[in-house]
Amino acid sequence: MSDAHTLDPQQLRTWLNGAALHDAAAFRSLYDATSAKLFGFALRILGKRELAEEVLQESFVAIWHNAGSYQSHLAAPMTWMTTIVRNKAFDLLRRSDVAAEIDGDPFDAAIMNALHDPAATPIEALELSRDAKALAYCMSALEGLHRQVVGLAFFHDLSHSEVAQQMALPIGTVKTWIRRSLEKLKACLAKGDRP
Amino acid sequence: MNIRDNAPLREKLAAEYVLGTLKGGARRRFDGYLHNDAALRRLVIEWQDRLAPMAEFSTAVQPRKQVWAGIERRLNLGPARAGWLESLNFWRWLGVASTAMAALLVIVIGTRVLDQPQLDYVATLTDAKSQTALVLTGDTQHKALTVRLVGNAPVASDKTLQLWAVPKQGNPRSLGLLADKGEVKLALGSNAIGDDVALLAVSLEPKGGSPDPNGPTGPILYKGAWVRVM
Numbered sequence: 259m260s261d262a263h264t265l266d267p268q269q270l271r272t273w274l275n276g277a278a279l280h281d282a283a284a285f286r287s288l289y290d291a292t293s294a295k296l297f298g299f300a301l302r303i304l305g306k307r308e309l310a311e312e313v314l315q316e317s318f319v320a321i322w323h324n325a326g327s328y329q330s331h332l333a334a335p336m337t338w339m340t341t342i343v344r345n346k347a348f349d350l351l352r353r354s355d356v357a358a359e360i361d362g363d364p365f366d367a368a369i370m371n372a373l374h375d376p377a378a379t380p381i382e383a384l385e386l387s388r389d390a391k392a393l394a395y396c397m398s399a400l401e402g403l404h405r406q407v408v409g410l411a412f413f414h415d416l417s418h419s420e421v422a423q424q425m426a427l428p429i430g431t432v433k434t435w436i437r438r439s440l441e442k443l444k445a446c447l448a449k450g451d452r453p
Numbered sequence: 454m455n456i457r458d459n460a461p462l463r464e465k466l467a468a469e470y471v472l473g474t475l476k477g478g479a480r481r482r483f484d485g486y487l488h489n490d491a492a493l494r495r496l497v498i499e500w501q502d503r504l505a506p507m508a509e510f511s512t513a514v515q516p517r518k519q520v521w522a523g524i525e526r527r528l529n530l531g532p533a534r535a536g537w538l539e540s541l542n543f544w545r546w547l548g549v550a551s552t553a554m555a556a557l558l559v560i561v562i563g564t565r566v567l568d569q570p571q572l573d574y575v576a577t578l579t580d581a582k583s584q585t586a587l588v589l590t591g592d593t594q595h596k597a598l599t600v601r602l603v604g605n606a607p608v609a610s611d612k613t614l615q616l617w618a619v620p621k622q623g624n625p626r627s628l629g630l631l632a633d634k635g636e637v638k639l640a641l642g643s644n645a646i647g648d649d650v651a652l653l654a655v656s657l658e659p660k661g662g663s664p665d666p667n668g669p670t671g672p673i674l675y676k677g678a679w680v681r682v683m
Contacts, residue, residue, distance in 0.1 A: 282530045289521060294513035297520075302511035311520050318524045332498050340508035341501055348473075365510040385513070390506035397507075408472065412507050417476045440468040447503055 265291065265387050270335035277325040285322060292336070293318075296343050302366070303347040303413055313350055317343045336387060348415045360424060364409030373398040373405060396446035404435045408443075411436065456486060456493075467496035471504050571595070574646055576653050578677035586675045587631075589616075589653065591641050598641035600631055608633040608657065615662050617669060618645050619652040624667040631655065646679060653677050 270291065276284025293314065300310035300317075320342050328338055363370050372379040373394060381394045397405050403425075410421050418436070422429040456462050469475040470483050487494055524530075574591030588601045600616060608614060614631040616639070629639040654676045656669035663670045 285530070286521075289524070293520070294515045295509060295511075297516040298511040298514040299508040301514055311516060314516055315520055315523045315527070319527050322524075322528050332495075334502055334505075336509075337502050337505040340505045344505075344508065366512045368512070369510040386509050387506065389502070390509035393503065393506045394510070409507065409510075411472050411474050412504060415473045418474050421474070436469070436472070436474060437465060440465075440472065443503060444464075444468075 265295070265336060267334050267336070267387075274321075274325050274328050274335055274338075277322055278328065285325075288321075289318060292339060295336075296339060299340060300343050300347050303344070304351070309350060309354075310347075313343060313346045316350075317346045320346070334389060336389070351415065360410070360414050364406065364413045369394070374402060392447060393443070396443050399446060400439050400442060404439045407432055407435050408439050457490070463493060463496060467493065468500050468504075471497060471500035573682050574641075574679050575682055576677045576679045578653060578655060578675035580675055587655065587677075589677075589679075591646055591679070593641060593646065596641045598628065598639040598645060600637045600639065602632070602634050602636070611660050612657055612671075613660050613662060614655050614674070615658045615669065617654045617656065618647075618650045619654055620647070620649045621651045622649070625654070625669060627662065627666075628653075630662050650679065653679065 270288065273284045273288035273291070277288060296317065297310060297314050300313045301307065304310045304313065317339070321339060324342075328335075333341075365373065368379070368384060372381045372384055376395070376398050381391055381398065384391070384394070386394060397408070400408070407421055407425060407427075410416055410424060414420075416424065418433050419429050421427075421436075422432045425432070456466065466475060466479075466483055470480065475483060487497065571592055571594045572590045573593050574589075576589040576591075577585045578587040578589065580586050585603050588603060590599045590601075591597070592599075614633065616628040616631055617625040618628055619625045626644045628645050629637070631637050654669070654673050656663065656673050657671040658664075658669065659671075
């Protein structure tokens with residue numbers, strides 16, 4: 259699958275606009291292009307295929323109903339859709355009392371390696387959109403533990419104290435790391451840094 | 454606490470709101486601020502654009518086919534032509550209205566064709582403005598269906614008119630292609646006059662007829678319903 263091609267934001271926007279007009283064919287194309295990526299994401303959060311499938315289904319039902327209110331000038335299409343998937347996944351976890359298994363590494367191994375040592379595993383080689391590559395570069399510039407703390411919070415809906423517990427760190431440390439990491443990411447993404 | 458004038462705090466809260474570490478009462482308060490603060494909503498969207506690509510740090514996994522089937526079912530998208538089926542009820546409703554017109558016409562035609570083949574079905578098909586565009590007569594004994602255009606219905610040279618019987622359930626059935634003026638004789642089978650036929654419709658199709666065997670692909674120009682004469 260060539261992400262650079264299928265996840266072209268302009269194309270996704272066109273399909274979203276089609277879905278807003280209740281064009282079922284455009285909606286199907288949108289699903290075909292994005293479902294594997296969104297499913298992989300839901301699976302990463304939830305850990306169980308059945309739950310991830312339920313969330314993917316709910317998410318696309320929501321995408322269909324809300325496509326009309328999607329404002330293309332505000333958020334990138336993938337941002338909008340992944341936010342829906344993430345919220346639905348966290349809702350399901352809260353609703354069902356299912357505890358998602360949290361392993362230490364919030365990202366898949368290939369990404370972890372590339373973020374850890376971009377010289378050995380080039381970020382370019384990963385199947386990522388332009389935005390995700392930029393974020394990967396900036397995250398690779400963070401210290402390993404800081405990166406892990408940010409990733410844990412993002413993928414598992416954890417509070418500062420839950421991250422602290424998970425990582426066996428003082429909560430003050432976690433708060434500081436997260437604040438600094440977010441500041442660094444913002445500055446790095448603004449500059450378009452390539453560490 | 455007023456956060457409007459505290460730019461660093463707004464930035465920090467927006468970032469943690471998106472990351473998810475802002476929880477409980479603090480998150481609910483922030484939700485409240487978002488309501489009447491467009492600039493704050495803008496900050497949140499910027500942070501979503503920054504952090505959401507982290508979602509792609511997971512490997513793509515193909516979901517099973519039944520996921521799409523479930524979405525299709527829940528949204529009632531149906532295979533293809535949802536638009537056609539959705540508007541079916543509207544046509545049926547209109548069909549009732551044109552039935553009365555057709556009944557009048559039956560008397561006129563019926564009295565004039567005593568010596569002619571047995572016409573036992575009549576239908577008038579009307580356009581969107583309820584103007585009669587076609588008159589259909591059916592002769593079940595001779596299995597003949599005659600379609601007469603009232604006036605001209607100009608059709609582009611690369612298009613053609615196609616006549617359909619729309620059943621109460623299932624796919625529309627093609628009865629044949631029409632000329633854009635004069636009269637066309639078609640075979641009249643049970644597919645055209647069965648009890649389950651709710652409506653007759655004419656669609657505008659590419660030359661040679663609808664490429665989809667299960668129904669029209671173009672717009673519906675005329676519609677009407679059978680009236681049984683005898």
